[in-house]
Amino acid sequence: MDTDELMRIALDLAGFEGIPEDSAVYVPGDGIRRVLFGLDVETAELLMAQQMGYDAVIAHHPVGISHRAWRVFERHVDLMVEAGVPAAAARKAIGPKLESLRVRGQAQNYEQVRMAARRLGVPLLNIHCPLDELGRRVMPGTVDELLRREPGASLAGVAGALAALPAAQRAETEVAVRLGQPAAPAGRVVVAHGAFTNGGAAVARAYYEHGVDTVIYIHISSAELQRLRASCTDSSAGQRQGQLIVTSHVVGDAFGIEPYIHALRERGLQVDVLSEVLAEPA
Numbered sequence: 001m002d003t004d005e006l007m008r009i010a011l012d013l014a015g016f017e018g019i020p021e022d023s024a025v026y027v028p029g030d031g032i033r034r035v036l037f038g039l040d041v042e043t044a045e046l047l048m049a050q051q052m053g054y055d056a057v058i059a060h061h062p063v064g065i066s067h068r069a070w071r072v073f074e075r076h077v078d079l080m081v082e083a084g085v086p087a088a089a090a091r092k093a094i095g096p097k098l099e100s101l102r103v104r105g106q107a108q109n110y111e112q113v114r115m116a117a118r119r120l121g122v123p124l125l126n127i128h129c130p131l132d133e134l135g136r137r138v139m140p141g142t143v144d145e146l147l148r149r150e151p152g153a154s155l156a157g158v159a160g161a162l163a164a165l166p167a168a169q170r171a172e173t174e175v176a177v178r179l180g181q182p183a184a185p186a187g188r189v190v191v192a193h194g195a196f197t198n199g200g201a202a203v204a205r206a207y208y209e210h211g212v213d214t215v216i217y218i219h220i221s222s223a224e225l226q227r228l229r230a231s232c233t234d235s236s237a238g239q240r241q242g243q244l245i246v247t248s249h250v251v252g253d254a255f256g257i258e259p260y261i262h263a264l265r266e267r268g269l270q271v272d273v274l275s276e277v278l279a280e281p282a
Contacts, residue, residue, distance in 0.1 A: 001030075001031075001032045001033075001267070001269065002028065002029060002030035002031075002032060003025045003027075003028045003029050003030070003032070003056060003123050003125050004025065004028070006032065006035070006056065006058060006125060006127075006264070007019060007023070007025055007125055007127060009260070009263055009264065009267075010023075010127045010130040010131060010260050011130055013130065013134060013259060013260060013263060014129075014130035014131070014133040014134055015133075016129075016130050016133070020072050020128070020129040020130065021065065021068045021069055021070075021071040021072050022062050022065065022069035022071075022072045022126075022128040022129050022196050023062070023065075023125075023126055023127050023128045023129055023130060024062070024064065024065050024125065024126060025124075025125040026063070026064055026113075026114040026117055026118075026124045026125060026126070027114070027117045027118050027121075027122060027123050027124045027125075028123060029055065029056050029122075029123025031055065032055040032056045032123065032269070033055055033268075033269060033270060034053065034054045034055050034056075034269070034270045034272075035054060035055065035056050035057070035058055035264065035269055035270065035271045035272070036048075036049045036052070036054040036056075036057050036058070036272055036273075036274065037057075037058045037059075037060075037257070037261060037271055037272070037273045037274065037278070038057070038058075038059055038060070038273070038274035038275070039059070039060045039061060039250065039253055039257075039274070039275060040059065040060070040061050041057055041059035041061075041063055041113065041124070041126070041274075042063070042113055043112070043113060043116040045057065045274065046113070046116055046117050046120055046122050046124065047120065049122055050120050050121075050122050054122075054272075055123065056122070056123040056124070056125070057117070057122055057123070057124050057125075058124075058125055058126070058127060059124070059125070059126040059127075060126065060127065060128060060131060060253055060257060061126065061128060062126050062128055063113040063114060063124070063126050064110045064111065064112075064113055064114035064126075065110060065126075066104070066105045066108040066110050067105040067106060067108070067110050068105070069101075069105065069128075069196060070098065070101035070102050070104075070105050070196065072128075072129050072195060072196035073094060073097065073098050073101055073195055073196040073197065074094065074098065074195075075129070075194065075195035075196070076090065076093070076094050076192070076195040076199050076203055077090040077091055077094060079190075079192060079194070079195060080093065080203065080206055080207065080210075083190050083207060083210070083211075083212060084210050084211050084212075085206050085207060085209075085210045086210070089206055089209070089210070090206060092206075093199065093202040093203045093205070093206035094199065094202070094203060095202075096202065097199065097200050097202065097203075101196070101197070127260070128196070129194060129195075129196065130260075131253070131256040131257050131260055132193055132194040132195075132253070132256050133194040133256065134255070134256035134257075134259050134260065135193060135194070135218075135252060135253065135254075135255035135256025135257075136191055136193045136194040136256070138165070138255040138256065138259075139162060139191040139193065139216060139247070139252075139255060140189075140190075140191050142161050142162060142165060143158055143161060143162070143186075143189050143191070143216070145161075146158060146161040147186070147189070152185050153185070153186050154182060154183050154184060154185060154186060155177045155180050155181065155182050155183070155184055155185075155186050155214065155243055155245065156177060156182035156183065157186065158186045158189060158214065158216075158245060159175045159176065159177055159182070159245050160175075162175045162216075162245070162247055163175040165255065166258075166279065167251055167254035167255055167258060167277050167278070167279075168247070168251045170276060170277045170279075171248065171250060171251045171254075171277045173248035173250065173251060174248065175245065175246070175247050175248065175251065176245070176246050176248075177243070177244070177245055178220070178225055178244045178245065178246045179225070179228060179229060179232060179242065179243055179244035180214070180241075180242070180243030180244065184243065185213075186213065186214045186243070187213025187214055187243075188211060188212050188213045188214070189212070189213065189214040189215075189216065190207055190212045190214070190215055190216070191215075191216045192204070192207065192215050192216065192217055193216070193217070193218055193252060194256075198217045198218065198219055198220050198224075199217075200220065200221070200224040200227075200228075201224045201225075201227040201228040201231065203215075204217070204228055204242060204244060205228065205231055205242065207242070208232075208241070208242030212242070213242065213243055214242070214243040214244070214245060215242065215243070215244050215245075216244075216245045216246075216247065217244065217245075217246050217247075217252075218246065218247045218248065218249055218251070218252025218253065219246060219247075219248065219249040219252070220244070220246055225244075228242070228244065250275070250277050251277060254275070254277045254278055257278055258278060258279060261273065261278060261279075
């Protein structure tokens with residue numbers, strides 16, 4: 001197998017035709033039988049892979065495309081429109097953070113890890129959005145199954161259903177209710193994931209203002225959470241109350257990574273992972 005095939009398997013699983021801007025093959029390679037997979041990969045992991053005889057390294061998070069990966073954040077617009085948010089409101093909601101990501105991308109060193117991989121001769125790629133899309137499908141499926149059984153399921157019930165998934169069971173972090181009362185009905189739930197990074201307070205608010213009761217993120221910054229809480233408790237602003245569940249970053253990523261690793265192992269590859277949350281082979 002070669003690095004292009006490794007990428008194509010992920011794209012096919014997610015139903016993507018092309019490679020999104022937050023994913024890339026940095027150092028091509030072929031004859032791949034042993035793979036090291038890490039959520040985050042830097043030069044130390046490349047050296048370890050070389051010393052341990054791996055044929056390729058796959059990272060989840062981008063390692064050398066920060067200057068263009070921000071474009072995937074625009075996918076939030078499609079997700080919001082699909083949930084009933086008007087396109088103009090969706091574009092307005094992503095505006096400030098999109099600009100911040102573009103500016104930050106220009107400040108980061110996009111060459112360091114990929115140049116190290118080239119010098120070491122270690123085939124390297126990262127697969128982000130396609131695997132996040134797989135996770136975005138796992139989570140709504142789990143929530144929908146719960147709501148079919150229990151139409152009035154609470155926030156705590158939804159969090160508990162996600163926490164019962166194998167990856168969450170192996171994690172040291174919790175699936176947490178970050179906004180709203182755990183006993184309150186979850187109502188209409190949307191998983192806002194698979195668009196490079198979380199949409200922060202503005203994207204969550206756009207969902208709330210257009211009929212969504214509960215948003216599920218895999219992570220959110222403390223500052224954005226405080227903004228969201230303030231907007232939901234300011235009665236004078238007349239804004240619709242909303243609820244937020246956060247799975248934790250590693251767990252949310254694992255939901256989508258696991259199906260991909262399973263697909264590689266089904267094809268006869270040895271895949272070792274730098275994570276206790278991702279399942280090792282039996």
